[in-house]
Amino acid sequence: MTDVTQSNQTDSSPTRSIWPAVWRWLQDSPIQPVAWPLLAILLLLPVVFRDAYLHRLLAASLLFGAQAMVFDFTGGYINAVNFGFAAFVGLGAYTSGLLAVNAGISPWIGMPAGALAAGLVGFITGALTLRLRGVYVSIMAWFVGLALMAVTYAMVGLTRGAQGINVPYLLETPDTLPYYYILLGMTVVIYVVLRLVIHSRVGLAFKAIGQNFEAARASGVDPTRYKLINFTLSCACAGLLGGFYAHFVGVLTPGMMVTDNTIEVMALSYIGGTGTLLGGLVTAFLITPLFDYLKGLMEIRLIIYGMLLILTMILYPAGLDGLFQWLVGRIKGRQKQG
Amino acid sequence: MNLTVLWNLLVTGILRGGLYALMAGGLALLFGVMNICNFAHGELFVVGAYVAYFAYVTFGLPPLLAILIAAGASFLVGALLEKSLILPLRRRSKGEWIMNTFLLTSGLSVVMQNTAQRVWGVRYRGITQYWAGTIRITPTMSVAVDRAVAFLIAVVGITGFWLFLRRTNVGRAIRAVSQNETGAMLVGIDLDNIQTLTFALGSMLAGLGGASMLSLIPAYPFAGGKPNITSWFVVTVVGLGNVGGSIVGGFIVGLVESFAFFYLGSGWQDVFSLGVIILILLVKPSGLFGSEVKGVLER
């Protein structure tokens, strides 16, 4: 805020000058400027539209969107596509769910425990593969994911295998709205943490040098270490969201870890635009309700996701965010002309 | 363990090994020549299985012809996919090529699986056998003719593929592209054509697998999942892009899987496989027979 007052004093026309300064502050802070109006919309939407069905849709969209955001944190920033993502979500969900069912531990402790478990497995996976070429991480994470799913199916005594388990709900109320706000809170916290890492000295340095390992060695940044922090954190967040999912939906089956679910989240994040965090989140709010309204589309949902992913890869790698930036650029250009 | 059980495990293992060798060989070829990680490799297996089923059951063609048609169809589908998806991606993408191919083909895999489900439903389209009868070796040890021929087809496919790569001019051109693209262009090789051909060949090997194993794995939309996972497992274990190693590795994995299944049961067998791969990546990240030619470590 000091920036704002300073520029007020120096500028000759104080009534107009505050906005550039605010804009600059917004640009410099780890929080992307777009995040503020987005948060306002997400806070207000359920208040404006008081409809239980819509609230469920919003919660579902947010759950997908938050996953896409967490996925993009590795996919878009360190170019490590976590191909076992759904299994990490599932690991968090099962950890929290089983703790609640078998040990009567509160979901509020279970969810962080789920994050811890997923983070630990993510750390091991990353430590083994992140020094290798990018695709090894993906393949390895995929195998880890498949193994997690296999274990969940196989440990019938604990998980009841394919039958699945019933998990206590997080809240007493059947109303979706409180869940939505809790999830929104979690998403905001995750977002801020991820942005802080991206905006940290090491994060910025990593972005500047990219995958150029010569430059990295010269600048003293250890890219593998940064990637490991990133990957572990992303897996932990996936686990946290999984824990929420467990006590929100109330039923867990090993099928939630299947690769198709990873591809769905991956498609969201790539369609939204990689390296943006919010692109996938916004896309989830556009696509999830669409599928729900048009039941016919629901059945070919994966075909559409797959096609959109292919089209994004081939035709427009920048994704929706690229489209958005282009529009913003156009509007700004207009204003300057006018 | 008695001899009959051992024999059966060996037969199953070698038969499956033949399939994995076919598929992993194709997958390794795609990586070695084009630097492509094809996640939709299993879907080409499904294409082969469906075409063989329709040719053999619906149109009543002789088994061998049905299998050949299926292989040809997979070849064509592969060529089509390369021209329509991979080529535009290559024109478009800068850097991160390998990862982009992985993402693109994973989208493709989902599209193909679910389209097949919409068109043909989830119903299994299998056959009990192409060829009747069993070959008896001792009173307790025998092999179904069908299995033996399927294995023979796999072996012929692999050998033919190998000879093609080693002995023909086009095969040499494929290897040339994998070793030095500039050099390949400078002797007059058209990279686009070779890449389309390579993708089509890799697809054909997967399709041949799907067609010849129809009695073991029926055609259904998600039939490619397991073969895809296993062939990926094989190429990662031996080292990405190593065609010869993948063929050997395919047989090893087939055998190991057969025994692991017997001792551990289906669920834990996957866990066991994962343990193996973690160990290998710990000791030798480039894979068992991995070469450093393409570079495994980040540069």
Next chain:
Amino acid sequence: MLEVSQLQASYGPLQVIWGVSLHVEQGEFVALIGPNGAGKTTTLRAIMGLVKPLSGTIAFNGQTLNGLKANQITRKGISFVTEDLDLFDGMTVHDNLILGGFSLHDRAQVEGTLESVYDLFPILAERHRQLAGTLSGGERKMLAIGRGLMLSPSLILVDEPSLGLAPKLVLAVFEALKQLHERGSTILLVEQNVYTTLHMTNRAYVLENGQVVMEGPSSDLLRNEHLQRTYISMGAAGEGGFPAPADGGGPAL
């Protein structure tokens, strides 16, 4: 035969060729000499379609080569032996040579050319089953030239064959090129080894900072004062070629 006019091209983001014109006629042995970074390699790469020219035309036997891909230009009958050689290291000497004739469909012709290449480089015949990656530096050069000859090209472009070779091997490679020319090949040679090059070739172009600063019969250039002063005396005295030009030259290629 080869007609390059007003060629401009860049190496990466930097423009290094500023309007180069040159021509090579049937049966000639022409040299393109100049200091490091003068744009010699980029000129060759532009002719072969490996670098897209910014402007200018390249014609071969009256047909324009602009816009063609390297493999198409090769099929017109131009071989390019690059600085990096671009051999297929995982294949045998024999397979490398056979691939050199990839675009020819006459098997008998390929077999015949193979014999004459083995005749020119007996060491290759000796090692024909060895992998290219296991050859010594000199043998690799010979294999690369041999592979280029397998096309029975009407024109051969050779980029810095002396690079990284011991003096004795340099002489051997030059001797081979001279023989090639005597057998009727047309050659455009890029070299830094000015003295030897000028003794061997018919004509030469001197390239400095992306422009042709001098051209003429090699024997005339040998007596040229500017060349005498800056390059040749040095070249005759030692192994070497060009000292760095006074202005520091262009970017290192």
